[in-house]
Amino acid sequence: MKVTVVGAGNVGATVANVLAAKNFCSEVVLIDVKEGLSEGKAMDIMQTAHMLNFDTTVVGATSPLDAPDYSATAGSDVVVITSGIPRKPGMSREDLIGVNAKIVKGVVDQALKHSPNAIFIIISNPMDAMTYLTLKDSKLPRNRVLGQGGMLDSSRFRYFLSRALQKAGYPATPTDIDGTVIGGHSDKTMVPLTSIATYRGIPVKDLLSDELLSEAVEQTKVGGATLTKLLGTSAWYAPGAAAAAMVEAIALDAKKLIPCCVYLDGEYGEKDLCIGVPVILGKNGLEKIVEYKLEGDEKAKFDESVKAARDTNSKLGDALK
Numbered sequence: 446m447k448v449t450v451v452g453a454g455n456v457g458a459t460v461a462n463v464l465a466a467k468n469f470c471s472e473v474v475l476i477d478v479k480e481g482l483s484e485g486k487a488m489d490i491m492q493t494a495h496m497l498n499f500d501t502t503v504v505g506a507t508s509p510l511d512a513p514d515y516s517a518t519a520g521s522d523v524v525v526i527t528s529g530i531p532r533k534p535g536m537s538r539e540d541l542i543g544v545n546a547k548i549v550k551g552v553v554d555q556a557l558k559h560s561p562n563a564i565f566i567i568i569s570n571p572m573d574a575m576t577y578l579t580l581k582d583s584k585l586p587r588n589r590v591l592g593q594g595g596m597l598d599s600s601r602f603r604y605f606l607s608r609a610l611q612k613a614g615y616p617a618t619p620t621d622i623d624g625t626v627i628g629g630h631s632d633k634t635m636v637p638l639t640s641i642a643t644y645r646g647i648p649v650k651d652l653l654s655d656e657l658l659s660e661a662v663e664q665t666k667v668g669g670a671t672l673t674k675l676l677g678t679s680a681w682y683a684p685g686a687a688a689a690a691m692v693e694a695i696a697l698d699a700k701k702l703i704p705c706c707v708y709l710d711g712e713y714g715e716k717d718l719c720i721g722v723p724v725i726l727g728k729n730g731l732e733k734i735v736e737y738k739l740e741g742d743e744k745a746k747f748d749e750s751v752k753a754a755r756d757t758n759s760k761l762g763d764a765l766k
Contacts, residue, residue: 446470446696449518449560451552452527453477453505455678456568458486459685460525460692461503465490467689468499469696474518476506483507513555521560523692526579528552529569534674541570542757546764549575553583564730566691567592567706568684572630574757576706577719581765587708588731594630595704595721596687601668602626602637605661609653610644621645625704627721627737628750629757632670635721636746637662638737694726707731713739713747720754 448464450457453475461475475483483505490503506517518524529545549569556563565583567576567590576592583590603622610617623643628636639658642649650658664671672680694701705724709715712734713722725733739747 446523447472447474447521448692448696449474449476449521449524449556449563450527451476451524451556452529452569453479453483453486454527455681456684456688457525457527458490459681460527460568460688461487462490462493463686463689464692465494465499465501465503466497467693468501469693470501473501473503474506474521475503476508476515476518478508478510480507480509508555513551515555515559518556519559521556521563523566523695524556524560524563525566525568525688525692526552526556526575527568527688529575534677542574542760545569545571545575546578546761549578550582550764553579557583564589564695565591566688568688570630570679571757573706573719573721573754574761577708577758578761578764580708580719587710588729590708590719591691591724591726591730592630592706592719592721593684593688593691594635594706595626595723596691597684598626598630598635598637598665598668598721599624599704600683600687602642602661602665605664605668606642606644606649606653609657609661610649613653613657615644615652617644622649624649625723625737626665627704627723628747629720629754630706631750631753632667634746634750634753635666636743636750637665638743640740640743641737691726695728695730698728700725700727700732702735705731707734709734712736715751718751718754718758720751 477483487503487505569575572592580590602624603619607617626637723735
């Protein structure tokens with residue numbers, strides 16, 4: 446398994462580091478436009494190999510903006526795209542659409558020249574729109590274009606639910622929680638599914654007050670913005686680990702149920718849209734979309750999320766041509 450990670454910033458370097466430590470890849474290529482950045486971070490990661498006991502080879506490569514060179518990525522099975530400008534405090538993910546659309550489109554075109562059979566995982570924001578752009582521009586089958594958002598948002602949901610449960614007197618940790626977030630990867634439109642969230646099999650709605658449950662939901666929705674305010678830029682540990690977990694499910698043909706941004710073609714009653722839903726991930730990328738039965742408030746919020754995603758896609762403009 447050869448994996449390319451495009452963008453050697455905080456998120457990209459974390460993806461490469463986690464992939465190396467998990468030790469299921471033969472090679473991870475970290476590539477960036479800034480000369481020396483990928484090479485330096487790859488060398489730093491490789492110098493942990495003995496201490497962390499992994500055999501993965503991590504290499505760095507520079508691809509200048511004025512003369513793109515993706516030759517080092519040739520033959521990649523999976524390409525993870527983190528390229529683009531990150532959020533700053535006060536910015537929404539949607540604020541990044543103009544700049545990042547051009548960057549992501551160029552990266553996909555270059556990566557496909559050298560790895561025509563690769564599965565793509567998109568992290569760049571606004572992620573749902575960038576996933577849609579990648580699918581439309583590349584004309585790849587939908588099983589090979591995935592967006593990383595639901596995995597991250599669901600992990601944040603589990604964290605905030607565990608904190609709520611602790612307040613309610615239960616010794617919960619995030620690993621005790623099963624919680625899923627669907628919909629757009631956006632502060633305003635993601636949909637944490639409280640109806641099916643459980644603590645060791647017990648519905649959390651039976652254990653938490655409405656106030657605590659609502660608090661966990663709202664904290665999840667602004668989880669990224671909260672970290673951006675604290676850090677001064679977008680988070681990287683959890684986003685990087687989430688992408689690495691998706692790569693692992695593909696590499697090991699794990700058939701894991703993971704919420705991802707994928708193209709809908711009739712599922713959930715929607716078409717021509719990329720948005721977060723539960724999917725089975727395996728060696729072919731997207732292997733099956735699982736349709737939850739959404740009712741009441743959750744159905745209404747998912748419909749709102751779909752509308753917002755379509756509105757964002759409409760701003761892609763010339764990038765789709």
